[in-house]
Amino acid sequence: MDRAKLIIGNQTHELDIIKGTEGELAIDITNLRNDTGYITSDTGYKSTGATRSAITFLDGEKGVLRYRGYPIEQLAENSTFLEVAYLIIYGELPSPVELENFTNGITRHTLIHEDMKKFYEGYPEKAHPMGVLASMISALSTFYPDDHNTNLDPEKVDLTIRRLIAKSATIAAWSYRKSQGFPIMYPQNRYSYCANFLHMMFALPTEEYDVNPTVVRALNTILILHADHEQNCSTSTVRIAGSSHASLYAAISSGVCALWGPLHGGANQEVIDMLKKIQAQGGDVKKMVEKAKDKDSDFRLMGFGHRVYKNFDPRAKIIKKVSDELLSELGVDDPLLDIAKSLEEVALNDSYFIDRKLYPNVDFYSGILYRAIGIPTEMFTVMFALGRLPGWIAQWKEMRDNNEPISRPRQIYIGETKRDYVKIGDRG
Numbered sequence: 001m002d003r004a005k006l007i008i009g010n011q012t013h014e015l016d017i018i019k020g021t022e023g024e025l026a027i028d029i030t031n032l033r034n035d036t037g038y039i040t041s042d043t044g045y046k047s048t049g050a051t052r053s054a055i056t057f058l059d060g061e062k063g064v065l066r067y068r069g070y071p072i073e074q075l076a077e078n079s080t081f082l083e084v085a086y087l088i089i090y091g092e093l094p095s096p097v098e099l100e101n102f103t104n105g106i107t108r109h110t111l112i113h114e115d116m117k118k119f120y121e122g123y124p125e126k127a128h129p130m131g132v133l134a135s136m137i138s139a140l141s142t143f144y145p146d147d148h149n150t151n152l153d154p155e156k157v158d159l160t161i162r163r164l165i166a167k168s169a170t171i172a173a174w175s176y177r178k179s180q181g182f183p184i185m186y187p188q189n190r191y192s193y194c195a196n197f198l199h200m201m202f203a204l205p206t207e208e209y210d211v212n213p214t215v216v217r218a219l220n221t222i223l224i225l226h227a228d229h230e231q232n233c234s235t236s237t238v239r240i241a242g243s244s245h246a247s248l249y250a251a252i253s254s255g256v257c258a259l260w261g262p263l264h265g266g267a268n269q270e271v272i273d274m275l276k277k278i279q280a281q282g283g284d285v286k287k288m289v290e291k292a293k294d295k296d297s298d299f300r301l302m303g304f305g306h307r308v309y310k311n312f313d314p315r316a317k318i319i320k321k322v323s324d325e326l327l328s329e330l331g332v333d334d335p336l337l338d339i340a341k342s343l344e345e346v347a348l349n350d351s352y353f354i355d356r357k358l359y360p361n362v363d364f365y366s367g368i369l370y371r372a373i374g375i376p377t378e379m380f381t382v383m384f385a386l387g388r389l390p391g392w393i394a395q396w397k398e399m400r401d402n403n404e405p406i407s408r409p410r411q412i413y414i415g416e417t418k419r420d421y422v423k424i425g426d427r428g
Contacts, residue, residue, distance in 0.1 A: 008036060018049075022057050039410045050236065051404065055088060055394050056228045063311035067228060068092070076318045081223040082106065082165075082193050085390035088228055089161060089397060102162070103193070109166035110187035110196065112174075113143050120178045129382045132175035134256040137168060141249035148247045160248050161393055168252075168389055169193065172382045173200035179378070194219040197386075202374060214329045215373055221322050222366055225315040226384055228391025230308075234258040234265065235388075235395050240407040242396040255392045256385050265384040268367035271303040272377050275336045278343070283335070285342040293352050303364025304347060305357070315362040323369045332372045340368050 002017040004027045013036055016028040026049045033039050042048045057066045065072040068087050075084050086094045086102050094102060119139060123132055141148065144163065146156070174184050177200075185200045195211045198219065203209035229235070237258040242251040259265035277299075278288050292301035306313050327337065344360055347353045370380050 006032075006036075008038065011036075018052070020052075022059070033410070039412075041412055045236075045409075050231060050407070051239065051399065053231070053395070053398060054091070055391070055398060056230045058230045058308060060306070060308040061310050063309055063314050065229075065314050072225065072314055073318060076221050076224050079224060080192075081220045081227070081387075084224045084227050085165065088390045088394045105158075105162040106166040106193065107189050109163045110170050110189070112140075112167050112170050116143070116171075117174075117184070120174060120184075123178065125179070125181070127175075127179065129172065129175040129179060129379055130256065130260045130385070132178070133168070133172055133382055133385060134253050134260070136171045136175070137164070137249055137256060138253035140164070140167060141247050144249075157248075157397065161397075164248060164252065164393065165389060169197045169386060170200060172379075172386055173197055175382070176201055176376070176379055192216065194223070198373075212330075214326060218322050218326045218369060218373065222319060222369055222383070223387035225319060225362060226366075226387030228388070228394065232264070233261070235392060238392045238396055239399050239404075242399055243404060243407040245400075245406075248393065248396055251396050252389065252392050255388070259385055259388065260381060265381040265388075267302065267363040268370070268384070269377050269380045271340075271364050271367040272336065272371065272380070274300075274302040275339050275343075278339050279335060283339055285339060285346050289343070289346050289350060301343075301347070301358075303367070304353065304360055306361045309359075309361070310357055312359045313361040316360050316365055319362055319365040319369060320360070323365050323372065326369060326372050330372060334371065337368055337372065340364070 002019075004015045004017055006013045006015055013032075015032070018026040018028050020026075029040055040048070055068065057069070058064065067075060067084065068091055070087070070093075075087075079087075082103050083094060083099055086099060116136065116139065119136060120132075140163070144160070170187055177184050183205055185203045185205070187196050188199055189196075191199055191211065194216045198211070198215065199209040231239075234255040238251045238255040241254040242248075246254075262270055278285065281288070288299060289301070291297040291299040326332075344364070347358070347360070353359075366384075367377075367380060370383060371377075375383060
């Protein structure tokens with residue numbers, strides 16, 4: 001095995017080098033503190049591998065994303081969201097029987113306890129759907145207390161997984177209905193997962209819901225694209241929470257809260273807000289692009305570039321195609337969508353963005369797609385969470401199956417050294 005050498009003063013310490021299946025290299029510092037008394041400092045963990053995972057491979061330099069070895073392009077073209085969810089969680093594409101059992105297991109658990117409906121009455125009228133989603137997922141644990149110790153029984157783990165995927169869609173749709181003052185729509189088992197979600201979101205109580213297969217396919221695709229993305233902020237949060245042996249419900253709820261931040265899952269909402277700002281200022285896209293390049297300007301071009309991808313985000317290519325097909329099919333007439341198209345065209349032909357590899361990312365297109373479907377801006381991050389749910393579950397399950405230790409990062413203390421307490425009467 002290859003070794004790395006760390007020289008501290010006149011002492012040389014040898015460290016193992018770990019090599020991943022795709023050639024990624026890491027220096028193993030697991031025992032560094034015990035062996036040397038030192039720790040590493042890596043604010044934000046940008047150069048730290050917190051785990052060894054077999055779920056998702058991402059190469060930001062080449063624009064590659066694979067789930068369990070399968071290219072995202074192939075999965076988005078050929079698969080359904082629930083099939084990809086099974087793949088991510090259990091490691092292999094399901095057989096027809098396995099997929100049928102998995103799908104039926106989710107379909108049978110889409111209803112939530114009637115007592116949970118009372119919770120919706122307690123939220124303010126303008127409660128953000130992400131806050132509702134996080135708290136309601138956490139509340140599920142009180143209705144299924146036996147699920148807290150599922151790590152000892154694989155069958156109970158599988159049941160909890162199915163419950164969570166099924167009920168999260170219902171919770172999300174009901175949170176939207178509540179925010180609009182609409183009556184809730186109960187799930188219908190005759191629909192597919194995505195069609196059922198759209199039914200619960202948009203159906204009228206007095207009319208049969210008209211399932212548009214193009215919209216259903218578009219929703220399937222975007223959920224697949226969001227299903228997992230390696231060790232990002234929310235996924236790491238799920239792993240850290242789960243490392244304490246917190247229940248799956250608690251760990252996922254923590255992930256929802258982490259995703260809520262505008263630097264993470266809220267980015268697509270920021271894109272729509274930016275488009276509205278451009279519209280309010282006259283819709284001059286070229287002018288706004290020039291402002292974005294001006295360091296002294298406070299205008300920022302949202303939805304371009306990515307902290308991981310230094311090439312074109314592979315998910316963006318897929319969702320752009322799906323968005324174009326959907327807009328054409330629906331005949332959507334939306335000035336914000338026109339601004340977005342113009343903005344994309346200008347930026348992709350501007351040397352400033354080309355040289356810096358600032359391509360439109362998945363957040364730029366996902367906001368456009370959601371808006372075309374009719375999903376309001378405040379629900380964008382909720383949709384992200386529904387897509388990311390299988391990845392969070394898979395990461396939690398992998399961590400527990402591998403019996404990983406509780407997470408306990410270290411720190412470099414930079415506060416005051418020891419000082420004596422001064423009574424309040426003696427303070428100046």
